[in-house]
Amino acid sequence: MPDALTIYPIRHHGPGSARSVARALEAHPPATLLIEGPVDADSLLPFLSDSALIPPVAVMAHVQGHPERSVFYPLAEFSPEFVAIRWALSRGVPVAFMDLPASATLAPKEEGGEAPAENAADLDGEDVPSAPADTVRSDPLALLAQAAGYSDFERWWDALVESRGEGEAVFAAVAEVMAAVREAEDGHTSERDLIREAQMRQTIRAALKKGRVAVVCGAWHAPALTPEMLAREVKADAARVKGLPKAKVALTLTPWTHGRLTQASGYGAGVTSPGWYAHLYGTPAQVSERWLTRSARLLRKHGLDASSAQVIDAVRLADALATLRGRHLAGLDELTDATRAVFAWDSDTPLRLLSEELFVGEALGSVPSGVPAVPLEQDFAATLARLRLKREAVTREVTLDLREDAGLSRSQLFHRLHLLGVPWAKEAYASGTGTFKEAWTLRWDPEFSVRIVEASRYGNTLVRAAHMAALSQARRAPHLGALSALLEVTRLCGLPGAADFTLARLDARAADADTAALLLSLPPLARLARYGDVRAREGDDLRPVFRTLVARAAAGLPNAAHGLGEEAATTLQRQITGADAAVRLLDDPDASAEWTAALHALDAGGTAPLLRGDAVNRLRDRGVLDDRQVQTRLASALAPGAPPLDVAAWLGGFIGEDGGTLRHDPAALALLDAWVVDLDMDAFGEVLPPLRRALSRLEPHARRRLGEELRGLERAAQAAQINSGLGTAVVPVVLRLLGVTHVEGGVQ
16 A cells, blocks of 8 residues: 555645645646545536636635635645646546545534635645744645745745655655654544545545555655554544535636735635745746846836846845855845845835735636636626626726616626625726716625625626615615615616615605604705716606605704714714705705705704704805894804803804804904803803814915904904005105106106
8 A cells, every 4th residue: 555655745835846846746646536626516626627717716615595604725826736737627537525524524513503705724724823823724835934044935846846846755754754743743633624634544545456556745744644653543534524514505616816916815725826836836947147137127117226236236135145044045035125125115015915915915816717606706707708807816906987878787787786785896087077978986895705606696697686685775774864875876777676765665654754864864865866867767756755755854853963972963964064065956946945954943943053063154144134134143152151062062063064154254254253262261262162163164375364354354353444654655765666756846
């Protein structure tokens, strides 16, 4: 048996390990190749050799009916497992996974227990290390590299293995070292690892019956898979894997990104710099020179200085640093230090750009069309092809013209995905005028694939799923404002059936809704009534519904504003602001009349001072109150004996967002100025904070204008008495400047 079994202990996602495994397999082809991975994913292996598959990808397993309970097994171009699988498939060598099935990994641990969540397992089946022993378990080869004086495991592996060409001998040495490490860590092997290794041994035993077997596994597991362990643990392994709880799972391949392969993403077998590892795997010679050349090219792309001379200097500096640190080759640490010294100078911008685009490198993989997928994912892929959109890991800006069919269809797709909880596209600011333009920022993250699977519970197509999701949200909407917002979303999604259902729910709930909910429902409804025809001209006229809601809100507003505290009044003011803007936007005469009457009703005793002042300000903006009426109300609010804090609250509402009344009505400003001047010290101390808060909402130029107006009031008071003698003294000077000369009998 020893000659029939060859074990290749590797580092997950290690490019040096990947090259060594490929060379060893080519030198000694096995009859069967076994890979660390879930045994129930064997049906996906043929897709990994498809030319349409571009790594990184991940084997995704999820519990049927509960897609949120999922687990991923990522594979990159430089992953030894991926390289070994492609080698076997290209040569017709049988290849299979050998690890614990995903159905067991995702099964509840006990009655009523929860299965592992997303990323709970990986190709090494581990979470993020949390203790020194876990660190040894998670990446033992990296610790060996550090002990040898290398900051970068892959450069250590290059020096130890690639440069010497002793692949299989070094694999045996690594397995021997791991056996010593595991012996020293005796007692730290988890129960889950024991079960996993039992499953691996069972799979190996079955494969050995067909001939010579090669095993590619994480270095930590190599000592547990030796011929001696296979013979010793036969009975124990059968007992460990017998009767394991299992869940009904579905497996597929999904695109992955370099960013999700990093340790920073929380991935247990993650690496520091996937971009660097991809470079190492694809660059057998002149690694440092080509890396720094790529760095310079990227910096120049962003308009930063990066010359050939700087590349040469950086290469020399990296090599010198490696020598000073006692290392055979410059690693990523040395190259990063050299980059910082040569390219960055006193700015962190170059290094930040390189970190985002080169060190990590947001490569997004793709999978062939024939990979098993839920129907919703298939419909999504077909929709993307029809609309000429691609899922990319980089950020891309898109501007749509809704007057065109293509632009409208893309907009509806983005909104439907948002409705389904897939925020691939985020709405951005569209420059210019008109409501026919939309700007979006697109960036695809791998977890969106999970959300697509989750959304499949609503339907098998995007239209059907979005429709059912909208109906579900309409039934569960907590208040009228949520229904109104959902109505807007359904129109943006192009879902007329869902829009009709939501509108009916809104109309039914409006009869017993409170004032706050009615106010919150107005802004989305106004936008739909005003601009909805840009998208769907067949939509119903929403103006009657809007008028009804305004009338109900106006009837309840005076009572809602009565006797409120400061916090409640502030909340209601924000709601009034949104409703007022909605009424102005739609500009419906009946709705405007109802709303104006409600504002008049707010300007009465018992209403919170903040809301009374706010109502006066809005009535002035509408031209309902003239300057004299505004000054009368201001004088009444500032009357002697009024509590200073109530006056300050009234002024907070009256000043508004832009301070327009004070800036355009000198008499009102003079009244306010005189009131502040007459305050005693204690009252002034109470009033100052709320008054400053009210004025802080103004733009800087508006505050400066008010300050200039106040100084003008002081100058006017000082110039009340005119000295005619001083005034006539400048007349001769002015006349001479104008070229006027004195002559007898007059001027000439």
